Amino acid sequence: MNTALYGIAKSAEMSQLKLTGIRKGYEGLIDGDMVQLHSNELKQWAHRGGTMLKTARSKRFLTLEGRKRALAVLQKNKVDALIAIGGDGTFKGLMAFSEICNLPFMGVPGTIDNDLAGTDYTLGFDSAVNTAIQNIDKIRDTAESHNRIFLIEVMGRDSGYIGITSGLGVAADSILVPESGEDFVRLLEKVRNYDSENAFLIVVSEGDELGAELVASKIKEINSKVDLRISKLGHVQRGGNPSAQDRMLGIRLGASAIKALLMGRKNAMVGVLNNQLCLTPFGQVVKQHQVNAELDELLNLFNV
Template sequence: MDNGKIKHIGVFTSGGDSPGMNAALYGTVKVAEQHGIRVSGILKGYEGMIDGHFIPLESQQLQKTVHRGGTVLKTARSERFMAVDGRQLAFKSLQDNDIDAVVAIGGDGTFKGLIAFSEISKIPFIGIPGTIDNDLAGTDFTLGFDSAINTAIESIDKIKDTAESHNRVFIVEVMGRDSGYIAIHSGLGVGADAILIPESGEDFLQLLKKVKDYRSEDGFIVVVSEGDELGAELVASKIKELNPEVDLRITKLGHVQRGGNPSAFDRMLGIRLGAASVNALMNGERNVMAGILDNQLKFTPFDSVVKQHQLNEELYGLLKTLNT
């Protein structure tokens, strides 16, 4: 079928990997094929775009990767793309390969790159929110967030068994450089005793009140976002100063939260947003991110997507209730 405009789409994954990226690739290519549109994968994000590392993509091969974590297109951060010269090389590379539209799967840094790219390029860009941090406006959930919190909850549940067996205080650090969503969802999900996030300055004071006279026969679980202003080590030292008798351990879950098979939710979300991105390009959309708000497909301009992250008020209220 001749759509009259888009003939060849380039798609890439950028920034930190997140479970569900492969599902998004599949959704993108499957719908493109139905409209007679060719799709090329750009390897290693903006780096591959600059260097012209393109491969043809077919839905039949991608269908076998929907259940896999990570990204079959690989990902990388690109210092070169931050400079105008790098973006000009990337633009030339797209032109040389006759690519007339791009679907980008990534997070905040990816969309900031697209904003800068759009200043020198007329190629239409559509974004898919792929980051476990869930810190983008324009969507209720980002790709990989659900998988990450399920991984975190499974890990913390196991830590909790040990904490209760030894009457220990465990400080568990989860990912979330600027966002506390993983900490809140996983902390509430495991019944943590305290949750510390970057967006709150009160949570640590409430923790100190709780742990000062801790003598329980149960374990005590503190979930800390890696972006919290204090960090796991300083929190641990403050607790020991206040209550030297506690048996305390620190566990950092780290990149285990990014890996593993995507959840059913993230697989469906990826396919849904991939398909929506191609349809958006055909409808003349450009420089917007596809997202799901109130279970409805929405498109948000990039400059609104990357605005300062704010925590959901309802979740913040739940956090205050828990930490009191």
């Protein structure tokens, strides 16, 4: 997200536009928590994870009264357009805001889950997967040494993209994701008679309907001899320096957001489809509850 801010600022300055950052998302917008942004300062943040503008959930913005207060802040500060970085919740907020606010809005997809229609990749996904793979590779070392079954839980509350991509990348023996109903049955068949000197790695998305603890208990029920451990990677996946791909994606999407606004476009999300920049209306930017067909096919192939 910091790299996207840098891309936005650089592009804005080249067009003689003044850029103001809103701290803590919609919550900060309601409170008028704003700061001037300049590319020379933002480039010092471009290599860092997280967001220098901070972020926060806002229950007040869910109310009409809260959105009216936000509108008053924008009018007081003479804001001409608004760019928001986030997921489907962020864009739904902009859609609701557009009912009382006529300013042009532009969205930049920022979520590690990679679960938005309208773009092949969202900001943070590649970095999160790389972090997961690096950690799972290390877990394999100890799993091999002790002949253990390891359940590694990765993030992905409603989406299995991190689970599938990291699981395939580390050659996991089984991958459990929210979108699949057959992966657990296949796993139990694999571990029923497991007795090997090789490690057995299971990557579980946190949003899987069973969860790591229940999966572990079921494995122990059918094969009590196994030495089993659970490792939850947690929020380590949301931090750290962004990958090269995420940095370039941030630059491209940030600059594209400014370009789209200058062309008169509004109420859309910038994205990349087939490596081409594109715009998708907010109404079509819905959270995807199925992984794409190719990844689903790979999941079925390697889970056998």
